[in-house]
Amino acid sequence: MRGRARVAAAALALTLVAVLAACSGGRGRPGGPHTAALWQPRPGLTWQWQLNGRVDPSVDVAVYDIDGFENSASDVARLHRDGRKVICYINVGAWEDFRPDRHSFPQSLMGRPNGWNGERWLDIRKVSVLRPLMEHRFDMCRDKGFDAVEPDLVEGYGNKTGFPLTAADQLRYNRMIAEIAHERGLAVGLKNDLPQIPQLLGHFDFAVNEECAQYDECRRLEPFVKAGKAVFHVEYSEPPEKFCPQARSLRLSSMVKKPELDTWRKPC
Template sequence: MRSRRAGRTTGPHLRPRLRRHPRPRRSRGTGTRTRTRTRPHTAVLTAVLLLLAGPAGCSGPGARPPADGSAPDAGSRSPSAATGGEDGAGHWRPKPGTPWQWQLSGRVDTSVDVPVYDIDGFENDAETVDRLHADGRKVICYINAGAWEDFRPDRDDFPRAVRGRGNGWPGERWLDIRRTAVLRPLMARRMDMCRDKGFDAVEPDLMDGYLNRTGFPLTARHQLAYNRMLAELAHERGLAVGLKNDLPQIPELVGSFDFAVNEECAEFGECAALTPFVEQDKAVFHAEYALDPDDYCAESERLRLSSLRKKLSLDAWRRPCP
C-alpha cells in the first residue's frame, strides 16, 4: 500500500492501512496517516478464522532490531533456496517460506541476499530488473490498482468520474472499481509496463476498497469481480499475481492468485486467515511495522509465512525472521 511520488527526494507517501475503526494515527514528518486497509467487520473475519481453525495471533521468539535502527540482515537465506516453480499455465508460483525483500523507497539495494524482490513498477527501469535477474532473483512489480494518484505518468487517463474520496494521502483518490470497462484497459497498460520491463509478477495494491469509505457504494461482490479481473490481466501477460490483504475474501480468491502479500496480520491477530495460500503451496509475503520479531517469528515459522519487519518508509532496511 505504498506509492512513491515521482521526482521526490523524501521517499514515498507512506501508506499504513485504513481501517473502519482506525487506530491512533502514526506520524511521519509533518503529516499523519492512518493504516491503508480498513479492518474488516469483526464478525466476518472471526468467521473466516474459525472456519480455518487456526490460531489468530502470532507469537514466539525472534530477533529484535537494534535500538539505533540499523539493519543487520540476519536470517536472510541465499537465493539458491527454492523459490517455487510454475503452475500449469507457466506462471511463477513462489513457495511458502521463500525469503523476500520489499523496497518501495529509495534506490533499490540489490545486495540483499534473498530470492525475491518486490519493488515499484513505475520507479524502476528494466535495467534494475535485469540486474536482479542476473543475480538469480525473481522480481515483483508494485502498482496501485485501487486508487488514482496524481503523481503517476498516466494520471490524466483516469476520468474524473472514477475518482472518489481521498484515501488519506495527498493527491490520491479511491477508484470506482465497479467501472471495469474504464479501469480494465488502464490496469492492462500498467501490467504491460511490468511485463515489458521484465518483471516476473505484479503486486496490485488497495485491493479491498469495499471495506473503506470510497465515495462509491462498493460491495464485496464488486471487489471480487475487480480482483479477479486483475488476476486475469496479469496471467494474460505471463505474470504471476499476488493478493494484497483482503483477508475476508481469501477463500473465494485463493484459486485466482499465485501468492499473497500481507501487512500486519500478527499485530491484528489475522495470520490464520492466510492459511489457504500455504495449503495450496503458495507463498505469503508478510511484513510487520510495529511488533518486535520475538512477538511473531515462531508462529510465522509454524504457519510457513515469509515474515520480516520493515520500517514504514519501506526503504532497504529489513529484519527477517531467522
C-alpha cells in the same frame, strides 16, 4: 472448409494444442493462455520489499518486490542476473497524482482521498473504463521483465471510498486484475483482503500481507500456504520475538519493515 476437411483440420488443431500444453507443462489454471509459464512462489521464500525509490540490489534474498514505475528494465535485469525473482508493485485501487499516467484517469473514477498523499480511491465498479488503464500498467510490468505483480488496494469495499462498493464489486474487480496479470504471463499476489481469500485463492498465485500478527489474523492466510503458495508478510510495530515463532510455524515469509518501505528490514 466443409465436411471431412473441416473435421480433419479441427482434429489437427486439437492435437497441436495438446502437444503444446504437454511441452509447456500446462497447469490448467484460470487466467488466460500464458498461465503455464507463470512463476509460482512457494512458501518460505526470503524477500525484500522496497517501494521507496530506485531499488538497492544488495540484499541477499530470493525475491524482490519493487515499484513498477520507479524501476527500469535494467534494474529488473540486474536482479535477475543475481538470481532473484522480481515482483512489480502497482496501485490498482487508487489514483495517484504523481504517476506518469495520471491524466489517463477520468475524473468520474475518483473518490475520496485514501490517507496517502496524492491518492484517491477509484470506482472499481467501472471495470470497462479501468480495465484498459490497468492493462497498460501491467504491460509495463511485463515489458520491463518482471515475474509477477503486487496489485495494491484491492479491498476498497471495506473503506470509505466515496462509492457504495460491495464485496461482490470487489470480487469481480480482483478477479479481473488476476486475469489481466495472467494474460501477460505474470504471477499475481492478493494484497491483504483476508475476508475474500476463500473466493480468490484459486485466482492468485501468492499473498502479500501487512500486519496480520498485530491484528491476530495470520491463520487466515493458511489456505495459501496449504495450496503451496507463498505468503509475503510484514509487520511495522510488532517486535520479531512476538510474532516470528508463529510466522515460522505457519511458513510465512515474514519480516519487520519501516512504514516508508525503504531498504531496512529485519527478517524472522
